[in-house]
Amino acid sequence: MLSPEDNELVTNTNRGTPMGELFRRFWLPVALSQELPGPDCVPLRVKVLGENLIAFRDSHGRAGLVDAFCPHRGAPMFFGRNEEDGLRCVYHGWKFDADGTCIDLPNAPEGDSYRQKVRIKAYPCEDRGDLIWAYMGPAEKKPPFPEFEWTKLPKGHRYVTKFIEQCNYLQAMEGDYDPSHARFLHSTLQPVSPGQGSPVDGTQQGIFANPVDASEPYPRAVGNRRVRNAGDRYPGQRNVLNSRLEDYRQAMFNIQVANQPDGKVAATAGVSWWMPIFCTAGIAYANHFSSNMRIPIDNESLMFYRLRWSFEPITDDQVAEYKNGGYTHPELLPGTWLPKANLQNDYLIDRVAQRYYSYSGIKTFPLQDIALIEAQWGPIAQRELEHLVSSDYMIIHVRQRLLKAARDLAQGIEPEGPFHPEVFRFHRETAIADSEAEAIAQAKEKSMRAQLPERLPAIAQELGR
Numbered sequence: 147m148l149s150p151e152d153n154e155l156v157t158n159t160n161r162g163t164p165m166g167e168l169f170r171r172f173w174l175p176v177a178l179s180q181e182l183p184g185p186d187c188v189p190l191r192v193k194v195l196g197e198n199l200i201a202f203r204d205s206h207g208r209a210g211l212v213d214a215f216c217p218h219r220g221a222p223m224f225f226g227r228n229e230e231d232g233l234r235c236v237y238h239g240w241k242f243d244a245d246g247t248c249i250d251l252p253n254a255p256e257g258d259s260y261r262q263k264v265r266i267k268a269y270p271c272e273d274r275g276d277l278i279w280a281y282m283g284p285a286e287k288k289p290p291f292p293e294f295e296w297t298k299l300p301k302g303h304r305y306v307t308k309f310i311e312q313c314n315y316l317q318a319m320e321g322d323y324d325p326s327h328a329r330f331l332h333s334t335l336q337p338v339s340p341g342q343g344s345p346v347d348g349t350q351q352g353i354f355a356n357p358v359d360a361s362e363p364y365p366r367a368v369g370n371r372r373v374r375n376a377g378d379r380y381p382g383q384r385n386v387l388n389s390r391l392e393d394y395r396q397a398m399f400n401i402q403v404a405n406q407p408d409g410k411v412a413a414t415a416g417v418s419w420w421m422p423i424f425c426t427a428g429i430a431y432a433n434h435f436s437s438n439m440r441i442p443i444d445n446e447s448l449m450f451y452r453l454r455w456s457f458e459p460i461t462d463d464q465v466a467e468y469k470n471g472g473y474t475h476p477e478l479l480p481g482t483w484l485p486k487a488n489l490q491n492d493y494l495i496d497r498v499a500q501r502y503y504s505y506s507g508i509k510t511f512p513l514q515d516i517a518l519i520e521a522q523w524g525p526i527a528q529r530e531l532e533h534l535v536s537s538d539y540m541i542i543h544v545r546q547r548l549l550k551a552a553r554d555l556a557q558g559i560e561p562e563g564p565f566h567p568e569v570f571r572f573h574r575e576t577a578i579a580d581s582e583a584e585a586i587a588q589a590k591e592k593s594m595r596a597q598l599p600e601r602l603p604a605i606a607q608e609l610g611r
Contacts, residue, residue: 148529148545156548157314157526159442160196164552169195169422170283171555171564173292174441175451176271177201177278178308182209186228194282196444199269200224201278202244205231210244211280213267223266242266275299276306277451289564293571295598296437296455300605305460305468306453307475310483313520315423315442316545317527318450321515322427322438323400323418323544326537329371331514333505345467346429346474373537391543392590396421396563397572398544399590403582413585415593416574419544421551421563424570429474429511430454431464435573446525449483452512457601459608476510485513493517571596 148156159166176194182203190201191214198214200223212233216223221237228234232249234241240261241250246268251257269280270288275297281288291297296304311318321327358369392399400418403411419425428436431454439451452475454460454468468474476485487494493508493516500507506514523531534542551561563569577588 147532147534150528150530152549153526153529155552156545157316158445159315160445164556165548166195167283168548168552168555168561169442170281171287171289171561172283172422173272173279173281173289173564174423175277175439176211176280176441178306178451179273179276179278182278189224189226189228189233191224193443194280195442197282200226200233201271202228202233204244205229208244209271209273209278211269211271211278212242212244212246216240217264217266240264242268244268244271275453276301276304287560287564290567292564293567293596294437295571295573295596296435296453298598299455299457300459300608302459303457304453304455305465306451306455307469308449308451308483309476309478309485310443311440311448311450311516311520312489313447313522313525314445314527315440315448316548317519317522318440318448318516319419319423319425319438320541320544321519322425323398323540324538325540326373327515329373331506331518332511333371335366335503335505346431346471391540393547394572395566395569396561397569398540398547399572399593400540401586401589403585406578410578410580411582411585412576412578413582413589414574414576415586415589417572417593418540420570421561422548426574428452428454431456431460431467433458434460434464450512457597457605472509473511476513485510485516487513489517489520568596571598573597 156165159169161167161170174194176192176199177190181190182201185203185205185207187203192199192201192211199211200214201209201211203209210233212223214223215221216235216237218235218238218240221235223233223235226233226235232241232243234250238253239250240248240253243249246265248261248264248266251261251264254260269282272279272291274291275294279291356370358365362369362372389400389402392401397417398419399415402414406412417426423440425438426436428438430436434454434456437453437455439453440448441451442448454474476487478484479486487508487510493513495507495517496504496509497507506517508514508517555561572593575589575592577585577592579585579588
């Protein structure tokens with residue numbers, strides 16, 4: 147649990163708050179690249195971290211992100227003319243470039259000189275990995291762009307979309323590192339036959355096919371889902387001796403150790419979370435990777451950027467399944483970024499399916515989570531009412547890290563993580579050695595290596611075809 151004061155500290159990302167300033171020290175996605183389809187395209191309304199903004203591309207295709215209101219008298223810039231390398235307010239003709247410089251002030255005789263004293267709030271942008279990214283912090287603190295390897299791959303190696311969640315970022319994000327929920331929420335009540343269900347790997351039903359222990363008092367509702375020891379937290383992983391968390395700059399390593407039949411020890415090290423909102427959980431096809439980025443719109447809503455990527459090209463059939471299969475990504479209401487199944491219609495829960503087949507009765511995988519997330523005592527969870535258990539250890543850990551980083555920044559101690567962009571390329575690796583210490587050290591060392599260089603010849607050959 148958290149005190150109301152700590153809960154306010156960790157959930158409030160408005161400008162000027164400790165957590166809001168921490169978020170603004172990192173590059174964050176603010177739009178899909180496709181929402182700005184070309185030079186001089188229609189301006190786009192964007193709200194991020196409680197700030198109303200306008201995104202646009204100038205005549206050279208460069209992305210800009212500026213205040214939603216003209217600094218003259220607050221007229222909305224959304225109605226502006228996007229042309230000739232700038233966005234012009236149609237109220238009095240003031241024009242600004244992507245850097246926020248006033249390049250024309252035509253409605254007053256002193257305009258040529260006075261415009262040099264006027265700027266519109268503007269944030270640096272990068273167009274990487276099919277996303278528009280912005281840095282919204284102090285100019286002198288701007289870090290290098292994070293080295294997510296998926297941002298460097300050809301377009302055909304990614305599928306990314308977005309949708310709205312109607313709650314605070316933290317309760318949404320915490321579902322990604324909650325190891326005991328999947329065995330319940332995402333399970334089925336009976337084994338799935340070949341050809342049934344989604345072709346995407348990652349469903350949980352297979353681990354419950356074994357006979358249920360006769361001592362289990364709730365063989366159907368709980369059955370093999372019951373967590374009897376720490377190793378049970380990880381469905382489908384046998385002989386887990388222990389798992390623990392290790393911090394490395396802005397990353398949180400999740401390390402698991404397991405005995406091997408030959409007496410050796412296997413260790414798996416992978417990043418489950420990077421500060422402040424980058425997570426790696428999620429179902430995907432084999433050899434595809436997941437990235438979940440939940441960017442606060444304000445303190446009671448967020449935009450969920452849901453990415454699947456691979457070092458191999460993603461096939462048309464796989465894209466079609468991600469886009470239209472209705473399992474890994476939700477169907478959206480036409481013309482909006484809101485899921486068709488949502489808080490207002492109880493996520494279209496199917497009580498017949500819940501009784502006979504699906505544990506939750508909700509079809510789409512992420513909506514199973516969202517249904518249990520968006521209304522945890524409201525859009526901002528009241529964490530003073532919680533009763534946490536040992537399975538919540540990662541949730542506790544991340545909260546502590548965020549709170550410490552926010553408090554440090556309020557005291558003038560800047561986060562180091564943004565200036566170590568290489569940490570964002572860390573990935574999951576396994577190593578086998580004679581001892582636990584050796585296995586962990588080798589797994590961590592492998593997970594820190596860049597994967598892209600050794601893949602470049604194949605990718606170059608692909609692009610040359």
